[in-house]
Amino acid sequence: MLIEYRAYTLHLGAEELFWEAQRERGEHGLRPIFERLIGAFATRSGPTDQVISLYRYDSFEDWHSRLYGIYGQTRLQPYFRVIRPLIARQESKFLLPAPLPELTPHWGNGQDWLPAQGALFGADSLVEQTTLSFSAGGVPACWEAFRQHALDDDPVALNGVFAAFSSIAGALNEVLIYRRFPHLEALREHRQQLRHSSAWTSFLRSLAPLTVASDVRLLEPSPVADMAPLFAH
Structure with a gap:
């Protein structure tokens, strides 16, 4: 299984034109890749006029x-x-599902x-994308820290998590964690709970020497139905 992360940064003000072009293209032309689409999202924090897409493929071929x-x-x-x-x-970059079933309940590890x-x-639905960028060796250390700090037993740490991946081509040594929330207030409440989670705080502190950067972005699922198959329309 191979996950592709693809980001299109649009010219300023072009987002609605992008979605309109998707509505007008018809249903079938992009079927070969849409059969493997996890979802397309518009950024609502971080870069403006950016569309992020995730695809799940069998292999590079x-x-x-x-x-x-x-x-x-x-x-x-x-x-x-x-x-x-x-x-x-x-x-574009290629990702692999996390080796921990708790972090990726829908892809990899038999799913x-x-x-x-x-x-x-x-x-x-709103989606939160957390990207942790590490120095060399940081990704396996991240998975081991998850086990050591027993985050699988912490409902706050796992709240909303529906996928986690690590990069293998493109920007390397990255872990991307995706959480889904029903609305912005639920997301804000969860962020507050994370700040008071001793397990999550200890997890982050243990990784601090290997962490180069961290980034959290708010994503909104595509308004075009066939580009947001994870979400009911």
């Missing part, structure tokens, strides 16, 4: 054949002519959710 197979399709050329000028910068299985969450 599966990624290559599905993605590059759509570029030559004649019926998609009008869509590409509209969408490409909206994008100022593209980034394999795909869009065809239907939505997991309600329409009114």
